Amino acid sequence: MGKAPEELYEERKRRIDEAIRLRKPDRVPISPGESGWCLKYAGVSWKEGLYNPEKGLEAHKKTIIELNWDAFGLPWGTGVVFPARGYDKLDVQQLRWPGAEKEANRIDANTTYQFVEPGTRGKYEPMPAEDYDLFLDDPSDYLIRRWWPRIARGLEPLKDLSPLHFVNGVYGFPSLFANPSFSEVLKTLLEASEEFAKSAALLGPFVMDMVKSGFPPMGLAFTSSPYDYFADTMRGTKGCMLDMFRRPEKLKEAIDKVTPYCTEMALTGARQMKDLSKIVFIPVHKGAGGFMSNKQYEEFWWPSMKKVMEDIIDEGFIPYLYTEGIYTERLSIIKDIPKGKAIYHIETDIFKAKEILGDTVCLAGGPPASLLNAGSPQEVKDYCKKLIDVVGEGGGFIMDVEVPLITAKVENVRAMTEFTQEYGVYK
Amino acid sequence: MAKDLISALADLKEKEVLAIAQERLDSGEDPLKILGDARKAVAIVGQRYQNSEYFIPELVYSGEILKAIVEMVKPKLTKDAEVERLGRVIIGTVAGDIHDIGKDIVTFMLDINGFEVYDLGVDVPAKEFVDKIKEVKAEVVGLSGFLTVSFDSMKGTIQSIKDENLRDKVKIMIGGGTLDEKVREYVGADAFGRFAGDAVSLAKEWIGGK
Numbered sequence: 341m342g343k344a345p346e347e348l349y350e351e352r353k354r355r356i357d358e359a360i361r362l363r364k365p366d367r368v369p370i371s372p373g374e375s376g377w378c379l380k381y382a383g384v385s386w387k388e389g390l391y392n393p394e395k396g397l398e399a400h401k402k403t404i405i406e407l408n409w410d411a412f413g414l415p416w417g418t419g420v421v422f423p424a425r426g427y428d429k430l431d432v433q434q435l436r437w438p439g440a441e442k443e444a445n446r447i448d449a450n451t452t453y454q455f456v457e458p459g460t461r462g463k464y465e466p467m468p469a470e471d472y473d474l475f476l477d478d479p480s481d482y483l484i485r486r487w488w489p490r491i492a493r494g495l496e497p498l499k500d501l502s503p504l505h506f507v508n509g510v511y512g513f514p515s516l517f518a519n520p521s522f523s524e525v526l527k528t529l530l531e532a533s534e535e536f537a538k539s540a541a542l543l544g545p546f547v548m549d550m551v552k553s554g555f556p557p558m559g560l561a562f563t564s565s566p567y568d569y570f571a572d573t574m575r576g577t578k579g580c581m582l583d584m585f586r587r588p589e590k591l592k593e594a595i596d597k598v599t600p601y602c603t604e605m606a607l608t609g610a611r612q613m614k615d616l617s618k619i620v621f622i623p624v625h626k627g628a629g630g631f632m633s634n635k636q637y638e639e640f641w642w643p644s645m646k647k648v649m650e651d652i653i654d655e656g657f658i659p660y661l662y663t664e665g666i667y668t669e670r671l672s673i674i675k676d677i678p679k680g681k682a683i684y685h686i687e688t689d690i691f692k693a694k695e696i697l698g699d700t701v702c703l704a705g706g707p708p709a710s711l712l713n714a715g716s717p718q719e720v721k722d723y724c725k726k727l728i729d730v731v732g733e734g735g736g737f738i739m740d741v742e743v744p745l746i747t748a749k750v751e752n753v754r755a756m757t758e759f760t761q762e763y764g765v766y767k
Numbered sequence: 768m769a770k771d772l773i774s775a776l777a778d779l780k781e782k783e784v785l786a787i788a789q790e791r792l793d794s795g796e797d798p799l800k801i802l803g804d805a806r807k808a809v810a811i812v813g814q815r816y817q818n819s820e821y822f823i824p825e826l827v828y829s830g831e832i833l834k835a836i837v838e839m840v841k842p843k844l845t846k847d848a849e850v851e852r853l854g855r856v857i858i859g860t861v862a863g864d865i866h867d868i869g870k871d872i873v874t875f876m877l878d879i880n881g882f883e884v885y886d887l888g889v890d891v892p893a894k895e896f897v898d899k900i901k902e903v904k905a906e907v908v909g910l911s912g913f914l915t916v917s918f919d920s921m922k923g924t925i926q927s928i929k930d931e932n933l934r935d936k937v938k939i940m941i942g943g944g945t946l947d948e949k950v951r952e953y954v955g956a957d958a959f960g961r962f963a964g965d966a967v968s969l970a971k972e973w974i975g976g977k
Contacts, residue, residue, distance in 0.1 A: 714953035
């Protein structure tokens with residue numbers, strides 16, 4: 341007789357919890373990053389997933405249940421995470437996606453949504469270096485009146501508002517709200533917020549539905565690294581690189597300013613999850629190998645990230661540092677974190693990571709994209725065997741993938757899943 | 768004096784570099800000589816990058832300083848700098864992918880190493896690569912891609928090059944975050960590179976070998 345969903349839920353949750361505590365669960369848990377692959381699996385187009393989030397969520401549910409994974413993450417590739425209809429209304433400049441209303445925001449129907457670097461011609465300009473002081477003086481005012489108008493064309497009129505700190509009493513309202521540009525923005529925001537609300541309303545029932553079906557969520561709360569707060573969007577990759585040379589103290593001051601914000605974002609999301617999940621997803625990008633030296637990493641990137649993760653841990657939650665790119669040379673630096681309290685996703689090199697970090701954090705990693713897209717099921721299984729034998733040794737390992745599945749061959753993902761569920765059993 | 772500009776720029780001392788360049792320009796020196804020294808210095812930066820003494824931020828910074836020198840001397844230039852070029856390379860991020868950080872670094876490295884680089888940008892349809900190969904008679908094509916969607920797009924681009932009977936006229940290299948030998952085989956390229964410096968070695972090997 342099959343097990344009841346409640347029992348399976350507890351079993352899966354325990355499997356992941358044990359791995360996080362660096363102990364041996366009953367078997368290696370499996371929860372691959374998919375970034376929209378569920379749509380492919382269920383035969384739903386990218387556009388459909390973004391514009392018809394119910395369909396996108398069905399695709400997720402179908403995939404996770406049929407493949408019997410041990411957890412589910414944010415439903416990437418759906419309008420719940422990227423509410424395309426609302427983004428159309430705001431005419432956002434930081435993304436391009438399939439099916440976008442405006443041609444300039446659109447991308448080929450067969451590809452995923454993608455982020456646009458600041459400074460990309462015809463899109464949006466980065467925050468000017470001279471603006472650091474304005475940001476530091478009053479971050480919210482800066483974001484609302486100077487930054488939002490850049491990243492969303494529909495919010496451009498916000499730049500004509502008077503500074504928000506002028507309004508410390510009722511006599512300030514008329515001058516602020518009588519501004520015609522304000523009513524223009526309100527119309528746009530009203531339309532966008534209705535769309536956002538529709539999409540957002542779907543997440544809670546989806547999570548509860550999955551939980552009822554026996555699957556625990558993992559990393560629905562999230563935050564970013566303080567350096568990436570600027571390098572991913574505001575100053576851009578290149579801008580932050582130049583700031584390390586030209587205005588290192590300003591960059592550090594700005595990083596220090598947003599460090600508590602990153603913690604606050606993590607804890608706000610994590611507390612909403614109640615007892616369903618303690619895991620906070622932290623996707624990080626601009627500190628990867630090559631993007632800076634170890635010296636720069638230790639000076640600009642790591643200290644603030646470490647602080648955010650330690651504060652998350654102190655509040656009883658689990659940071660899930662999702663690194664991308666080559667992290668081999670950073671492994672001994674990022675080892676400086678309390679034992680058995682965090683998950684690190686390592687793309688490259690997961691085997692080296694086991695040697696250096698194996699006694700400190702739970703590792704998540706898996707087969708490379710090349711194998712999953714261009715290899716055979718047997719090759720995938722062979723690779724997974726090596727992973728389970730080496731990285732899975734003694735526990736503390738979650739089977740994931742090097743980079744999200746997105747386009748991977750279905751038979752290869754199936755092979756990886758079934759092999760892990762059979763061979764990954766701890767004796 | 769010339770040595771100072773080269774070493775100051777190779778060591779990324781921006782203020783010093785610009786002061787020396789300004790001084791040399793004011794003393795009536797041929798702006799082309801100043802530019803020539805600046806390029807030599809950036810080539811040293813490229814070497815240090817390949818030796819892992821420098822990383823991408825240093826490359827980007829040296830590029831910015833070079834740009835400032837070009838701006839400074841431009842009004843005094845009477846003719847364009849004639850730089851001897853080793854060969855022609857077309858580069859671009861394939862259709863369906865808009866990532867360009869890696870591609871831009873490779874373009875920069877090829878450029879400072881003496882190649883004429885035609886950068887077609889991002890999300891480049893196969894036809895644009897084909898047309899450009901015909902137009903400039905390039906010897907090397909570099910296809911860039913970050914997402915896994917680029918695998919099939921590269922395959923299609925190379926097929927288009929074959930369909931136009933151009934495949935034996937160009938060497939094709941691929942590069943980007945998730946690529947490896949397996950993907951090279953899958954898409955039918957001649958080589959893949961993990962690091963920006965690999966593109967330089969490959970281009971030198973191929974073009975130098977002719």
